[in-house]
Amino acid sequence: MIFLKTFNNSAALVQDDQGQEQVVLGKGVGFGLKKGDKIDESKIERRFIANSHQDEVNQVKEINASTIDLTNKVIQMVEPLLNVKFNDFQHLALADHIDFALSRIEDNIDISAANIRWEVKNLFPKEYKISEKVIALINKEMKVNLPVSESTFMTYHFVNAASDNDQVQETVEISEFISGIIDIIQYKYRMDLATESFNYSRFITHLRVLLVRLLRNKHHKSGELDGSLLGFMKIKYNHAYDTAEQIATYLHSKKVLFDIFNGTFLHSQVHATFLGIPIISMNYTSTVIPIILAVWFASIIEKWCKKWIPTVVKTFLVPFVTLLIVVPLTFLIIGPIATWIGNALAAMTSAIYGFSPVLAGVLLGVFWQVFVIFGVHWGFVAVMMSNVAAMGYDQILGLSLGASFAQIGVVLAILLQTKDQKLKGIALPAFISGIFGVTEPAIYGVTLPRKKPFILSCTAAGVGGGLIGFFGTRMYMMGGFSIPATIGPKGGVDMSVYGLMIAMAVSFVLGFVLQIALGKKSVDADYDEKQAKAVQEVANQADVIAKAAPASNTDLNVSTELVSPLDGELLPLSEVKDEVFSSGAMGEGVAIEPSQGVLHAPDDGRVVMTFPTGHAIGMKTKDGAEILMHIGMDTVNLQGKGFETLVDKGDEVKAGDELVNFDIDEIHSAGYIVTTPIVVTNSKDYEKVSVVRQGEVKVGQEILDLEGATEKEASTNENPQIA
Incomplete structure (x- = not known):
C-alpha cells in the first residue's frame, strides 16, 4: 500500500495493491511519509474507498487530526463495552460530532439538551453511562470541559451503533428518502445544494443516522420535546422550521413517521405499536379515572379467569392472564379515550374563547378540577404548547x-x-x-x-x-x-x-x-357520626357500670378519695381531645397522660365492666362511686392490639391492684393517643367532685375528692344521665 498524500497526521490518501485509492485513518498513519513511500498498515484503523465514498473523503479532510485520533480512542473504548462494531458512517459521524463539540467550546456555545436528557438517560441507561465516560475521556485528552448536554447527544451515536445490522433493503430505503428530502429542501429554498461542499457531506451523514433511528423506531417523537424549544425554533428559524414540517409530511407519507387522525382535534402522535396497532401518547400523572376504569375492567377479567383456570394453577395464571389482557387494552382504549376527550374539550374551549373569553373562563374554571380528576386536562396543555410555539x-x-x-x-x-x-x-x-x-x-x-x-x-x-x-x-x-x-x-x-x-x-x-x-x-358529617357512636359507646359503658353492682351497702353521704391509677401527668378533663369526655357529659373527673403502661385500681371495690379489646375498664368503689377509666382515644379500633386485661368482671380489687397492661409505644405507632380520662360517671350523686393535685403524679397519690350528697336517698338513685 503506497502513500500518496496526507490530510493530517491521522488521515492519508493511499493506493492499494489493486490500484484503488483509499482514505485511511489511524494515529500517525501519514506522519513523516513522502509520496511513494510504503505505509505501515498496522497503524490503519479505518478505510474509505475514495471513488465510492467521495463525500466521506471530503468530510475527513475537514476534521482535525487530533479529533480523529481521539475518536479512534473513543471507539476502542466503546466497542467492547457495547459489544458492537462501528461502521464507516457511524465512525465518521462520531468524529464529526466530537469535532463540532470542541468547536462549540472554543466559540463558547452551549446547546442545551435539558428537555430530553431525562428521557435519554432512562431509555438508554447503558449507552448514557458510557457516554459520560467518553465525555470524561475527551475532557482529559483535550483539556476542555464539555457540558453535561454532550452526554445526551453522544448517547444517540452509541444507540445507533448498537442497533446497526447493515440491511441492504434499509440502505436502499435510506437512499430513496435522502433523495426525496434533498428535493424538498431545494424546492423550498429555490436553490441547488452544493453537493461537493463539506456542509452538504456533513448534513448527509447526520441525515443517514437520523433515518436509521426512524426506520428502527429508536427516535424521540416531537411530542416529547420541550414546547418552548420548538416555539423558539419556529420563530427564530421560521423558514427552516417550515421546511422541516414538509420533510416530516413526506416521511409520514412513506410511513417512516405516522400519527393518527392527523389534522383533527383527535390528532395524536404514535409512540409505539402493539401487534401492528398504533399506541398514542397518554400521560396518567394526576389522573384517577383511567386507573379506576382499568382496575374495574381487570376485576371483570379476573372473575372470568377464575371460572375456567384450574385451581392448581390459579395462583399465578389468574393474575398473569388478567394483566396480559388488561394492560394492552388499557393503553389501546382507556388512555386514548381520555386523550381524545381532552383534545376535544380543548378545541371546544378555544372556539368558545373566540366567541366570549368571559364565558370560556367561567366554563373552564368551573370544570377544570373535574377535568383533572378524569385526566383529560392534558389536552389543554397540548393546546397551550401549540399556542406558545x-x-x-x-x-x-x-x-x-x-x-x-x-x-x-x-x-x-x-x-x-x-x-x-x-x-x-x-x-x-x-x-x-x-x-x-x-x-x-x-x-x-x-x-x-x-x-x-x-x-x-x-x-x-x-x-x-x-x-x-x-x-x-x-x-x-x-x-x-x-x-x-x-x-x-x-x-x-x-x-x-x-x-x-x-x-x-x-x-x-x-x-x-x-x-x-x-x-x-x-x-364534619362523618366525624359527628363517629362522635355519636363514641358517645353511645361510653354511655353504654356508664350504663353497665351503673347497673352491674347492687346499690346496697353503699353510702354516697361518705366522702370518697380516689388515688391515681397511673404514673404520668394530670390534665384537666376539658383538655381531652374528645368532646364526649371534655364536655363533662359523661361525668366529672380528671385525665392522665401516662408515662407507664399499667392501669391500677383507684380505690377498693369491684370490677363491673371489662372489654375484650382491653381499652376501658369500669369499677364500683366500696362507697358506691362508679368509675370509668378509658385508655386513649378511639383505641377500641385497635381491637385489643397492645392491651392485656389482668382482671375479670366481678373481681374484688384493692386500691393499687393492677388492672390492665398496655403498650404506649405500640398505641402511638398505630396513630392513637393514650390520654386516659378517669371519670366518675355518677358524679351528679355527689355534692362536689374536686381535683386535689396538679402536674406529675404517681400511682397511689390522691387525685380526686368526692364530697357526699346532702340527701340520704341519693344512694339508691340510678345514674340520672343514663336514665
Whole structure:
C-alpha cells in the first residue's frame, strides 16, 4: 500500500495493491511519509474507498487530526463495552460530532439538551453511562470541559451503533428518502445544494443516522420535546422550521413517521405499536379515572379467569392472564379515550374563547378540577404548547389559574371549621401545596370526599376564570408560579397581570366565604357520626357500670378519695381531645397522660365492666362511686392490639391492684393517643367532685375528692344521665 498524500497526521490518501485509492485513518498513519513511500498498515484503523465514498473523503479532510485520533480512542473504548462494531458512517459521524463539540467550546456555545436528557438517560441507561465516560475521556485528552448536554447527544451515536445490522433493503430505503428530502429542501429554498461542499457531506451523514433511528423506531417523537424549544425554533428559524414540517409530511407519507387522525382535534402522535396497532401518547400523572376504569375492567377479567383456570394453577395464571389482557387494552382504549376527550374539550374551549373569553373562563374554571380528576386536562396543555410555539403566548390554560386558589380558599375554611384532628392534619399540608398549584391533595383528601366543598370550590373557580377571561390574561411559559408566567417579554407587568392577581384573590376569598356560609354541615358529617357512636359507646359503658353492682351497702353521704391509677401527668378533663369526655357529659373527673403502661385500681371495690379489646375498664368503689377509666382515644379500633386485661368482671380489687397492661409505644405507632380520662360517671350523686393535685403524679397519690350528697336517698338513685 503506497502513500500518496496526507490530510493530517491521522488521515492519508493511499493506493492499494489493486490500484484503488483509499482514505485511511489511524494515529500517525501519514506522519513523516513522502509520496511513494510504503505505509505501515498496522497503524490503519479505518478505510474509505475514495471513488465510492467521495463525500466521506471530503468530510475527513475537514476534521482535525487530533479529533480523529481521539475518536479512534473513543471507539476502542466503546466497542467492547457495547459489544458492537462501528461502521464507516457511524465512525465518521462520531468524529464529526466530537469535532463540532470542541468547536462549540472554543466559540463558547452551549446547546442545551435539558428537555430530553431525562428521557435519554432512562431509555438508554447503558449507552448514557458510557457516554459520560467518553465525555470524561475527551475532557482529559483535550483539556476542555464539555457540558453535561454532550452526554445526551453522544448517547444517540452509541444507540445507533448498537442497533446497526447493515440491511441492504434499509440502505436502499435510506437512499430513496435522502433523495426525496434533498428535493424538498431545494424546492423550498429555490436553490441547488452544493453537493461537493463539506456542509452538504456533513448534513448527509447526520441525515443517514437520523433515518436509521426512524426506520428502527429508536427516535424521540416531537411530542416529547420541550414546547418552548420548538416555539423558539419556529420563530427564530421560521423558514427552516417550515421546511422541516414538509420533510416530516413526506416521511409520514412513506410511513417512516405516522400519527393518527392527523389534522383533527383527535390528532395524536404514535409512540409505539402493539401487534401492528398504533399506541398514542397518554400521560396518567394526576389522573384517577383511567386507573379506576382499568382496575374495574381487570376485576371483570379476573372473575372470568377464575371460572375456567384450574385451581392448581390459579395462583399465578389468574393474575398473569388478567394483566396480559388488561394492560394492552388499557393503553389501546382507556388512555386514548381520555386523550381524545381532552383534545376535544380543548378545541371546544378555544372556539368558545373566540366567541366570549368571559364565558370560556367561567366554563373552564368551573370544570377544570373535574377535568383533572378524569385526566383529560392534558389536552389543554397540548393546546397551550401549540399556542406558545406559534404565537409566543396562550390565553386558554390561564383561565384555570383561579381553580387552585378557589380550592385552597375552601380548604382554609374547612381547616378552621373542623373539629376532626385527622382532617386538620390532611387539610394543612393540602393548603400549603395548593398555594404552589398542586391541588390534588386538596381535591382527593379534603373537598371531593365531602362533595359540597368541592362544588363550592368549582363555583368560586368559575368566577375567577371569568375575570381572567375578562382581563385577557396571557401565559408566556409553563412554570410553578403562575404570575411570573403571565408577564410579557415586551409589555411587562400590565393590566392582564393585575387582572390575574384580582381573579386569584376573588377565587380565594369567594371559596372561603362560600364554605363558611354554606359548607359547614358537610365538613364534619362523618366525624359527628363517629362522635355519636363514641358517645353511645361510653354511655353504654356508664350504663353497665351503673347497673352491674347492687346499690346496697353503699353510702354516697361518705366522702370518697380516689388515688391515681397511673404514673404520668394530670390534665384537666376539658383538655381531652374528645368532646364526649371534655364536655363533662359523661361525668366529672380528671385525665392522665401516662408515662407507664399499667392501669391500677383507684380505690377498693369491684370490677363491673371489662372489654375484650382491653381499652376501658369500669369499677364500683366500696362507697358506691362508679368509675370509668378509658385508655386513649378511639383505641377500641385497635381491637385489643397492645392491651392485656389482668382482671375479670366481678373481681374484688384493692386500691393499687393492677388492672390492665398496655403498650404506649405500640398505641402511638398505630396513630392513637393514650390520654386516659378517669371519670366518675355518677358524679351528679355527689355534692362536689374536686381535683386535689396538679402536674406529675404517681400511682397511689390522691387525685380526686368526692364530697357526699346532702340527701340520704341519693344512694339508691340510678345514674340520672343514663336514665
